[in-house]
Amino acid sequence: MRTFTDLNDLTALVEARLPATELFVRWSRGPDADGGRCSRDGLTGGALPGLSANSLAVEPWWDDRPLRLWVARRLYDYRHLRERRGPGTRPWVLEGEEVGRGPDNEPLVRCHSPIGWISDEVLVECEDLVVSHAASPWGSLDREG
Template sequence: MEEAGMLPGVPHLRSLGEVGELVEAVSPLYVRFSGGPVADAATVSRDHESGCLLPGLSVNPLTPEPWWDRKVEHWLARQLCQYAHLLAPDRYPWALTGEIAGRGPDCEPLLVGTTAVASIDRSVVDEAAWLYARVFHPGADGR
């Protein structure tokens, strides 16, 4: 794992606003919660429930979909909160690009040919959770 979740040679983002600026500059952009690119390169991606090998790294999109008509920070908060449960002392969020090689069991993109673009401070996930709780209605089913 890279030192304290910081990747050498790329920016370390400390706010949702900084992540939003990166999304405007780099597209498509994804987030992964792991020990970082070096740790990921040393392992094989596998679906934990089935045991099947995955053809790429499981990621979550940071670039909003074209239909998204809200603030980019709202999208980022939602996307970061989707995998926040994966935070651990040896796992942190980092932004990356790459080519989609398939979809995982939760329909998440699976990337190959990845390039690390930035590390994301753990405090950004806390900021995302704070915003998510204020602007979304978790569990609402549209009925």
């Protein structure tokens, strides 16, 4: 599986697939570790009908804002999953289809094809880009207050 080492490369993938409804980011130990299995509900332990993931599809309300910023935001907003899911957890892009919604309203996905890992360098680019927009009229990044 390839590795995306530059945010521009990842953005180019999304742009080539617009509206990108079949592209998702999953935070896990990878497709081999997931083994086609399904995610589990953290509260009840119940099996979910797919893998929890986050869509890279651009929402209509995004209007003409930069695609690169959209992709960065999709990664930035879920970076906490690396710590929550433990050692070896990394983001990776997959092509798949949504088969349901999870307990946090996240897409549950049947993976058709893993596409590539997302490097730490890309995550740093995402954080820098999103944080640089936080002081603009775009809005606060304070999720706690």
